[in-house]
Amino acid sequence: MTVNAPVASPKISILVSDLSKQGAGRWGGAVRTFLLAQALERIGVTVKIYGFVFGDEPCEPTVSDVPIITVPGEYYPGFIGRSRALLKQLDTDIIYALRPKPTTLGLALWHKRRTGCRVILDIDDWELSWHGGDGYRYRPSLRQLAQDTLKPRGALRYPDHPLYLRWMESRVSQADAVTVHTQFLQTRFGGVKIPNGKDTELFNPEAYDPQLSRQAYGLSDYRILMFPGAPRPYKGIEDVLLALDRLDDRDLRLVIVGGSPYDDYDQQLMQRWGRWIIQLPPQPVTKMPFVVAGADIIVVPQRETPAALAQFPLKLTDGMSMAKPILATRVGDIPEILQDSGYLVEPEAPEAIAQQIRWILAHPEEAQQRGALARKRCIEHYSIEAMSGLLSDVVRSLQSS
Structure with missing residues (x-):
């Protein structure tokens, strides 16, 4: 695919709310922050990633050599000083703020007023969906309000408290451009739809031996359904496990790669359905193609919730x-x-999941043909190259306006 580069190569700073290993760094460079950086690099843009580290260590991405600049995250009032320290390091033409948060869009708009730089906002999740969505209200008692504002770790001292997220949603239109990655988010916020791209050269099935993968992870005795991600209730893993109960085939296993970094949900699944589950530890993105090579079927059983629709x-x-x-x-x-x-x-x-599992395993030639078609679609529409082409148009439109 030929990608048109911007009129002149700008400097773009990607601004992220949390670059810790619990935040954007939890999957070793496989999340949207680093996909955007890779795609921008391929159109000749000079890219740096800036952000805060709340809590643990900063991330160590494994797929890109894009410079990463971090400062420790703090609650208010310390966050104000940390923000100034971060913004002083920016040398940029465009800030690419990830998600409408005070720690990203808020700082980007502040910097825009001071320097005149342009701001692109990327929205790859509906943050308020985790707090009740449009029904969220902050209605504290006087006592609760005092605790939330006066205690050193009071809720309102957290820079991205849901109340502030709601305020930031009303500022989306102040960005010079908006990008989103799903139709749900585009309907809600507008902007240009730029789906996540995959490095199809790294994730190339011809480079990996499925049998070696199975041997390496102790999967050779089973037919493998694989969920390469963090299980959460809205992702529908329980529906697959209930399907396995119905099939009651001792040769089948569900392999969960990574587990949940958020809570003990994966342990709850193990307690009820441990006989069906094989859990592998988190893998760097460079190892994931080898892991996925061992699967017979990839399962993506999302439930219809606002969180799932946005992602x-x-x-x-x-x-x-x-x-x-x-x-x-x-x-x-x-x-x-x-x-x-x-x-x-x-x-x-x-x-229905059980019936489809049975069908896929009973019709391997058809399944192989569909897999080949899926790779073709991925290369054409959901690769890093496809992502680069769409991003190039966004950057060029800012440069010409």
Whole structure:
């Protein structure tokens, strides 16, 4: 694919709220922050990533040599000084703020007023969906308000408190351009839709031996359903496990790669369905193609919730790029992404999932053909190169306006 570079090569600073290993760095460079950086580099842009580190150590991405500049994150009032320290290090033409948060869009708009730089806002999640969505209200008692504002770790001292997130949503229109990655977010916020891209050269099935992968991870005795990501209730893992209960085939296993960095949900799954689950530790993105090579089916069983509608499941393109049969639900953009290259069922339908698992394993030639078609679609529409082309248009439009 030929990508038109911007009129002149600008300097773009990607601004991230949390670059810790619990934040944007939790998957070793596989999340949107680093996908955007890779895509921008391919159109000749000079890219740096800036952000805060709340809590643990900063991330160590494994797929890009883009410079990463961090400062420790703090609650208010210390956050004000940390923000100034970060902004002083910016040498940029465009700030690419990730998500409408005070720590990103808020600082970007502040810097724009001071320097005249342009601001692009990227929205790859609906932050308020984690706090009740449009129904969220902050209605504290006087005592609670005092605690939230006066205690050193009071809730309102956290820079990205949900109340502030709501305020920042009303500032989205102040960005010079907006990019999103799902139709749900585009309907809500507008902007240019730029789906996540996959490095299809790294995720190339011809470079990996499925049998060696199975041997390396102790999977040789089973037929493998794989979920390469962090399980959460809205991601529908329970529906796959209920399907395995129905099938009751001792040769089947669900491999979960990474576990949950948020809570003990994966342990809850193990307690109830441990006989079906094999859990692998988190893997750097450079190792993920080898892991995925060992799968018979990639499962993406999203449930229809606001959180799921807002997200683009990266595990979907893991499987597509590796030419794997994909069993997914008709939720959000998934049907558009897969079209005829995967197997679709309704959400929260364990019986339908069980039937499709049985069908896919009984028809390996058809499954292989669909996997090949999925890789073709991934290269054409959901690769880093495809992402670069769309980003080039956004950057060029800012330069010419």
